Amino acid sequence: MIPFTQISQKGEALHFAHANAYPLSCYRSFLRPFTEKYAVCGMHARPLWEESKSQNFNDWEEFGQDLIHCFEEQQLSNVIGVGHSMGAIYSLIAANKRPELFKKLILIDPVIIPQKAYKFTQFPYFIKKRMMPMVKIALRRKDSWDTKEEARAYFESKRFIQKFHPEAFEDFIEGGLKEKNGKFTLAFPKKWEGKIYSSVIDVWSILKRPPCPLIIIRGDNSNVISSEIWEKIKRNTPNSTFINMTNVGHLIPMEKPKELAHIMLSQL
Numbered sequence: 001m002i003p004f005t006q007i008s009q010k011g012e013a014l015h016f017a018h019a020n021a022y023p024l025s026c027y028r029s030f031l032r033p034f035t036e037k038y039a040v041c042g043m044h045a046r047p048l049w050e051e052s053k054s055q056n057f058n059d060w061e062e063f064g065q066d067l068i069h070c071f072e073e074q075q076l077s078n079v080i081g082v083g084h085s086m087g088a089i090y091s092l093i094a095a096n097k098r099p100e101l102f103k104k105l106i107l108i109d110p111v112i113i114p115q116k117a118y119k120f121t122q123f124p125y126f127i128k129k130r131m132m133p134m135v136k137i138a139l140r141r142k143d144s145w146d147t148k149e150e151a152r153a154y155f156e157s158k159r160f161i162q163k164f165h166p167e168a169f170e171d172f173i174e175g176g177l178k179e180k181n182g183k184f185t186l187a188f189p190k191k192w193e194g195k196i197y198s199s200v201i202d203v204w205s206i207l208k209r210p211p212c213p214l215i216i217i218r219g220d221n222s223n224v225i226s227s228e229i230w231e232k233i234k235r236n237t238p239n240s241t242f243i244n245m246t247n248v249g250h251l252i253p254m255e256k257p258k259e260l261a262h263i264m265l266s267q268l
Contacts (some may be wrong), residue, residue, distance in 0.1 A: 002070040003044035003094065008035035014080040016042045017067065017087025019051050020196045021188045023048055025175025030257035033265060038080070041075035043070040047192035054192045059121070059199040060086065064093030071101050080268065084108040084253055085224070086196060092203055095215070099211040106215045106264055109222050109250050112229060118202045128198040138194035143186040151177055151184050157247040160251070168254040203253040207237040215267050
């Protein structure tokens, strides 16, 4: 069975797909408002599976297939699919393959980049490790601390973490770390994080013919979706709703969890 968590029980099924490097439990405060009306659940992506090997991974298409298998195992269909970043993309991939599994999709700052940039993903990984900045950053990342307090102090000093809502920061400390061999390590292995950054796939053709109604949300300070790409997405994705949130970056669910949840609930 694919690892899966049922967060709440009542209402329509709402599946949340987490981002690269951020396990499902990092989104607790963001997902809490949805639990009053929806049966919120989430698959744990394969970097979080026991014995999973990043060297056996090819691209994000595999995550989409994992999600389909997960829905089949859990007997889910006509689901409201919500995904952040990578999770948005593999939810879209799954819906394109099996549209009957999804009622609608909400894509939160999905990883959609210029089409010419996808050519870099075709290079061997040993080359991508040297030339792709996000891969290099991930592989150099500090990932072990003697105590949780030491880890907390380390992340509090990081600029991107300082933008987190306080509750979201606590979610990250509790959900993004795990105790192993007397130390605290990143729950999401950095080898997986780097491999994932190097294997993003092109979904522009899916956007041209969405498999179900789409709501696409972007942070106006996103370092993933540029303003130029955002305009192109709006031009090329028919019958969809587009929301641009202000004063927020790519990590919208962590930076503005309550505001994002309010916007999404009003749309739903």
